[in-house]
Amino acid sequence: MNNKPKLLFTDKSAELILKAFDKGIDKNGLIIENSTKEPVLTPDGEEININEFGGLKKGSEIFIKDNLYSIMKLAQGKI
């Protein structure tokens, strides 16, 4: 049984999640590191637009897109 907490956020609170991890959004809507202004990447090496931001997982910070492919890989433990 998974005893770990889960935090669900809405589109509106997505920016707050990013703020907690010192991430921002650039003029194109891409999620970036505030310190370097470099885009963060998914495990597949893809940049993420704020509109397709699905979530964040530990290890250390794994950014996940909100599409079905990413959701499946997440559930399979492959992300």
Place this chain on the structure above:
Amino acid sequence: MPHPKRHLKTYHKRTALESIEKYAEKDSTTIKLIYSLLEPHSALYTWEQKDKILTISVPALQKKNEETLLCLIRKVHSDGGILFKETKNEVLTSYKTYFEKKSNKSTLDFFRKKMPKDDFDALEMSLFLREESKKGHDISIYRKEIRDKFGARGTNISNLCSAGYFEDEFMKLYKELETEDYQKYYELAVGIRARALFINADMNVDDIEEAFDEMVNKATQYHIEEFKIHGIGKTNIKNILKAISNKIKESDSIYTVNKLHHDKNTIEYKVIVSL
């Protein structure tokens, strides 16, 4: 005379922030960050004991103590919990259940090493969507994702999967044919899309007739004796019936058309082409 020792119990009324931190630390808590205000109007949070759901009003708590909120978010992450978009939580939960039940595992295990990786990924998604569709869930957004990620080939895999071709035809043929012949057949069915024509809602009668002619041309070009036509939904069925009726009237046809199945919601034809 000294007073007898009295056992005094002191009570400390928790603040709202302390309560939020306490509930957040409970096993299996789901924390929801919402942007509307909770009732009563000033409430920072609500706690549902039965389902262990802690709902936090972001505007209310942000105003009072944003750092607490940020710490809470970081703590869920550092404790190994996931932070996830609420609108996608249902499909995540649904897929987890599907995956844990090992649904379609035998089909996936069979095809895992027998098809290109992208095709396999498209099939894996399609098998899940087929189950979701059976439950009556709207899968249109995810079918679009398959199209966006894997193109027309992925859409065809999804259609072939929905119609049962992978289990009913490809599996059987893989066992019967030499590998090279199977691969040729697979590519004709999946890549060239010469095995089945799937009618969608964007196709009118003229489009269907045109697609039908293309299928006949492919059959001639690749020496495929027959193909099938599939339609789901009232409008598609109506358009298919009209288009097939028009095609049958053509005097110089090199094909015969047989209706395999027709009910309220689905229709299926087999077209045999004279090569």
